[in-house]
Amino acid sequence: MDLSFNLECMPFSTYGSALAITRINQRYFGFDLDNRRSDGYYMHALYEDDRYRLLFQLSFDGEAEGMSDLYEPQLLTLRKGNDVMRICAPSENTLRFCGKCSQFMLYMSPKDIIKYNAAMYNDERRIALNVYTRKAIVYALKGSFELDAPWGDNESCQYIRIIAKPDASGEMDFVFEDFRTEFSGIMRDTSFEDDLRKKQAEFAAFLEKAPRNIQPRYQRAMETAYYQLWSAVLGPNQLLRRPGIMVSKNWMCAIWSSANMFDVLALMPTHPELAWEQYMLFVEQQDETGGMPDWISPYKINNSFVKPPIDGLMLLELMREMEIDEDKLQIIRQSLSRLVRFWTEYRDYDHDGIAEYCHGNDSMADNCTVFDEGANVESPDLSTYLALDMECLSVVCEKLGYTAEALEWRRREYELIDRMIRHNYDYERRRFCSPMSGSHEVADGDCMIDYIPILLGKRLPQEILESLIEGIAEEGRFLTPYGIASESLRSEKYSDDCYWRGSIWAPWTYFAVIGLRNSGREALAKEIAERYLNALSRSGFYECMNPRTGCGERDGALDWTANTFLILARNFFSQEEQAYE
């Protein structure tokens, strides 16, 4: 593997682990864009509120200035002058530091200390940490520690500085081990090189399964995408009963409903077991109403919101690529029909047969402009997703031999599409609109959410389909050199770096691409896919992207962005270039 990554975007971690190292460079950390941190290298733990916290700053001498890094698969090398520290992650709860340097420091500053944080000097080779919410031990295999952590008057240390010192030969080798209750007392007896080789081999085995026919120009980014997804796995851990691909190991450390479907589609053909876990994580949490959690993490299953039911459309796409076995189809039939019932029974408060979101967060496009006048909006993407869920159910039932049920779903699909057109399509303006539930008023703005019905392709009347294609194909509106903007660049409500009020997002770009393809506009579909993949190859897999510059925005390593890269590359840019052409 001849790969290196950008530590500012993608944290250094490993499969299963909740420990990560990140580099801050003129940037914020977390959701608060004003939360600027001093530049440097930080270790953080992805538990509970700790995920917003950078626990320990890593340095040779307390100064980040002059440090550099090289991030290769499973090996992070930090340097400053002649000092070198190599870091690997031998297991899901350890980081190992092996270096040649006069000292190395882990520092939790006074402002990062929260009440009850304590460090205890056990002996020169063992420091115990209880840094709410987790505990850890730092133990030396070579070299020793000094601890500078004066006890304060708030039942906490004032700050914690662990200083590792080399042995007589100038080397140090120590391990940070995080645990929930107690340190087992078992120290690593393998060499750093062995640990490293083992982890690199694990990733190599994962990458081995990648498709081999991707065009060479996307090869490197593809490998990076696989690395990001692999290293974003956490668990099983507490409430997370299966290994879950975190949306990110920066700070969005949970699995969001809907985002999981991108994992499923991206990985099912190559890594079916891991992919299916991402589906089952949510199926298992479906309640009697058919609703699913908003997100799942090791410490919480959140029900504050729901996410749009894109399962059907993603599974239909998957079935274009591969057969799904019967056991899984049965699960899909059960779960998806219940999910459809949730939306039709519990999310249609004005009883007009058109389901609604109760908050922008329900639509995954949190703050997009259609929610400017109120939280309850019957945006047309939702009915589109539901229609495709019904179609998916029809296909699945057909495959399983439930013919009558299949027909019924098909009937419901077309009924819903008709109703949606009558309800959401404004013939005068030649576009879909997003009316508020009840009042049916429409907010100002020009949001891509109204063009998501493109997914229905030829199921729509020609005239309507044309208006959607024209809208998406218009350069400088949603279509940009880098992908599909979430709000028209010409809209008064467009802003740079404003989440769903302009930025390019993977799901909507992806939906535009496959919608165009389904509408017989393969060339345009491929053109947009190419623009997006080229932009991602340059920027990395950020949460979203600036539509004017193509630069990444917000969280630097989001799973659905990497997933979308893999899906599009596989489907449109294999060397044979035969897909859908």
Add this chain to the structure above:
Amino acid sequence: MNKFFDLNKVAFTTCGSSMTLTRKEDAYMGFDLSKKVEDGYYFHPIYDAEKYGGLLFRLSFAGSASLDMQYDFRPESLRLYQGEDEVKVCFPERNIMRFCGHSGRAFELKYACTKKYDTAFRIDDRHAEINIYTKKCMLYVKNGRVELDAPWNSHMEKCEHVFLYVYPDENGLLDFSMEEFDRGWTGEKDMLGFERYELDKRAEFEKFCEGFPKAKNPAYADAFEACAYIAWSCIIYDNGYFGDRKAILLSKNWMALCASWDNAFHLLELAETNEELAFDQLYVLFDYQEETGVLPDWINSHRYNHSYLKPPIVGLILRTLIRNGVCISDEHLKKTCAALERIVEFWFKYRDNDHDGIPEYQHGNDSGADNSTVYDLAPNVEAPDLCAYLIEDMDLLSECEARFGNKERAEYWKRRADELTERFIAHSYDAQKGAFVSRISGSHIFADGDAMINFIPVVLGKRLDASIREKLVEGLMQPGRFLTRWGMASESVASQKYEKDSYWRGPIWAPQVFCAVTGLENCGQEELARDVARRFVDMCMHAGCFAECHNALTGEGLRDLSYSWCANTFVYFANRFCTDGEG
């Protein structure tokens, strides 16, 4: 009305529910004492982070201040009234709060300070849905109609505020419910009349009281009813980590969790009358015992926390009950001893970093006495209460093994207890000072101050040499030190470090008073024990509450004002020591 049913102190709620109604007057909420909340009656759910700051809706009749309403608080229902207007509240189901009454004006529910994403919307005349991070509620009206004032702030993706107005129907009748749900609301469930639910609830509470101790002294009948209510209404079950067990939370104010020593105090109250429920309080935590033997610090419905530990006080409490003649079934003893053995071994294996055979706490939180003065220099302290509890645990194990006919194991634990007693006294008893000290692990120095924690070894009674025993009794009973009119202060009131409202640096705490009383009895000082216990009972009667802790000098309740271990200890003391007299 029973004076202990004070809504400022005890939340109105019901068995199994996360929904509460509370009254705040010149009060704070949670751990930040400087953060006074606006006066009023509040709807307050206790899940998740909301338990601290989540005073959601302030309730009032339109045009009046919330506190213009008066209340009448019974276990089965709460009546809020102002002049001719009144509304009664009860729980048809544990997740449904029903409001029913009559009024000439609207009843208001106002939520002023919304957090990001908080929203509400009106579905029709009779329904409004509230999504207040992290839970949802449906407000639905049977008589009357609902109006909503919740201007949308698209920038913050939330409503500016959420004000609900429920208007009575043309006959002045008000009848509406709030139902808590997760994802989808499945429709009205409380189809019967309000009175029916009120009667059912009364019957449910009375049934619970049948398994609750009766006050031997009628002077305490009201207080006992309140203690029964506190236990019953703080139960939560079929909820996240609690599974099927009926877990009694410390409180439904904001300490809405089960902690790993508080739980044992329920035995004092319930072991005799409701053994299943009493031992379930142990098992709620034993269910989460790790391979190492360690228990969670605390659990609630959505979290079990391992950041700290709590002292292993189970042995002392069970031995005390057995000494008092309470029958404990073999089944529960066996199950408890199996867990207790592993707890004991845990302390020696994982909590003795300086390998001196004397385990240590690694933070004040581990000892339950979070900020006691013995932790002023460092967090890892070999406080003497810990060995005292462990010796009691070993003695219990020995006695139970003997009872089950395992002579060898009985001798083994007896020997362990004897050895530890000897080592512990050599280590922690400072003969020159004539007192136990709390040494820092490793350096073995100790902090200044005069903490009650150093007198907990009194529980060992006759295991101690007479000279040590006398010193402990003398220290405890010395006027102007720990002993006050109301019980035992956690820090000597004469200490320079004493503060009146400072958690474990002065206030009276039920578990320490229990240890002092039990210790005095174990030293053969029954009269002194009775005297101290009576002070504590008087304190609760005087304060009108069973608080997390109490001011050592005035007796007033501090912090969370309705707290299980204080109620447990009160019931135990009252029926053991205060059976005569006027109360």
